[in-house]
Amino acid sequence: MQFQILMVGSSGILPYCSTLPVWQECGFSIAGSTADLNEAISAVVRQDFDMLLCVNRPNAAVAASLLRRIRRRNKNIPVIVISQYDDSQDMRECFLLGALDYLVEPVSERALQAALERAGEVLSNKLINVNYLTALDRTLDRLPHTEQSTPMLEKLREFLLSMQGRDVTAEAAADHFGFNRDYFGRYFKTRAGMTFRDFHRIFLMEYAGLLLTSGCYRVHEVSEILGFSSTDYFTRVFKKTTGMTPSEFRRS
Secondary structure, three states: OOEEEEEEOOOOOOOOOOOOOHHHHOOEEEEEEEOOHHHHHHHHHHOOOOEEEEEEEOOEOOHHHHHHHHHHOOOOOOEEEEEOOOOHHHHHHHHHOOOOEEEEOOOOHHHHHHHHHHHHHHHHHHHHHHHHHHHHHHHHHOOOOOOOOHHHHHHHHHHHHHOOOOOOOHHHHHHHHOOOHHHHHHHHHHHHOOOHHHHHHHHHHHHHHHHHHOOOOOHHHHHHHHOOOOHHHHHHHHHHHHOOOHHHHHHO
């Protein structure tokens, strides 16, 4: 996966570490830089970048101001602060305002790597959660929406939200609805027009498609996120559902 970073601070920021291989190794690319906070905030609002790296310099400690402005706009974006001086008060304020990490120069490659790994985990989880919810709502929208089916759809959405990252089975769904498996199968098919297994497969492939087209995950990574036993098995199911292999779908 590859996440885009905007570096915010004084001109010529971090020339000594911006070319280190740790950025690429951790899945990040420094895609731009600016010393203008207004420009940085506009980029956050437009969602042009995945993360901000804010650099404090003497007479230019902008991190806390940047974080306050991000918070006022209710934007959720990881921010790593790098400061040329060790200021415990500024560090505390930045963390209270939501900074993911605060590093003091000189920054070791090991410390930078640890910060980037934490940021990568936050961003990956955020992307997974957004795509999971989008795929779920899109798949539910395909089902008949009638007065009879509405309570089932609401309970189904509640169940699948609670099962994110876990193994979903018809038995678990039946338990959530308070039915035995046989009755749940008939109940679901009557209202949805398909079996629960078919519905869940369609949902997973919708989810897989979103992850693939995000450009952040390789095929084997999507297979692992979805809980398939092997990439080959995932590929067969995906092609059967969509008519394309995951790699073909990703390129389309």
